[in-house]
Amino acid sequence: MSITDLACRRVQELTPYQSARRIGGVGRVYLNANESPEGIKFDLDSSSYNRYPECQPPELIQAYADYIGVNPGHILVARGSDEVIGLLCRTFCEPGKDSILICPPTYGMYSIAAETNGIATIKVQPKDNFQPDLPAVFRSLKENSVKVLFLCSPNNPTGTIIERDLLIEILKETAGKTLVVVDEAYIEFSPNDSCTDLLNEYSHLVVTRTLSKAFGLAGLRCGFALADPEIIGLLLKVIDPYPICAPVAQVATAALDPENICVMQKRVDELNRIRNSFLERCKTLKCVTDSFDCNGNYVLLKFKDGEKLFEGAKKAGFILRDFNDKPMLKNCVRITVGSRAEMDDLFTFMKEHDE
């Protein structure tokens, strides 16, 4: 028997999440992981690194509570929102029995987190405008033991913001039966569309957030769940004892002080301006046949020949993200909004190869 044969069958069969880092690709300009184009410097005090950190560093929880305007008891901090997604699956779904529901194309980690834990993923195709198809979702909820419904707003990769009326209909229909998770990883780029104000009204709503995108701290690994204290208490039973390293807590807390929040908001405004001007210029190109909603730090474009654009850009040193094989996204390529110079550079390349 080989070592691989000893592993769980579901792990043997698993295709891991194809993160930008895992896919790799060497280039000059990286626009494939929806990261911030610039890093930020923070000072660290290492004098207490001899001690284990708090599981939920109180000053970090308080700083996030102040930023969002919710009570600290409604917040859990974890190693990125990816960890929160895994925790939700493990806490609420019985392996081999329960399932999660998603409306793809959407962020890939929901189904991977489920699969890794022996939980099935029910996929319900959205409508043509990428809003959830409510009758189909509700039918599916009736037919299956769905414990967690994952929605992403703005959706990665389509940029779609879930319509508030639809979300409220979903919340009403699922109360007492299914947890509704709204992944707001990119919400700082579209701050008026957050649904955190619904947390008080719907105790089965969970909002996930991250410092990886607008805050420019993807390398830090720091994300949050916002939810009813009862849900937070259950997640805390499952989380590892020390998920947040001491330096992570220090940097994250500093990133959330009011001055740095202002810096973040200025960066977001500038990235939104760069995104909008890049998109408008792209719409004039012959090779671009369609564009999608833009509410995050990325642009999804449909090309006459997506693979040609993607491969051509790669050869020229621009690493983008190909979505050609994803449902409803034939010939689509997602482009992270980088610095103004990077986007000008990429546009020049696209214009020179426009046909």
Ligand SMILES: Cc1ncc(COP(=O)(O)O)c(C=O)c1O
């Ligand atoms: C929609 C969405 N949610 C969550 C994540 C993961 O965020 P984190 O870095 O906090 O794990 C990503 C990363 O690309 C994302 O696109």
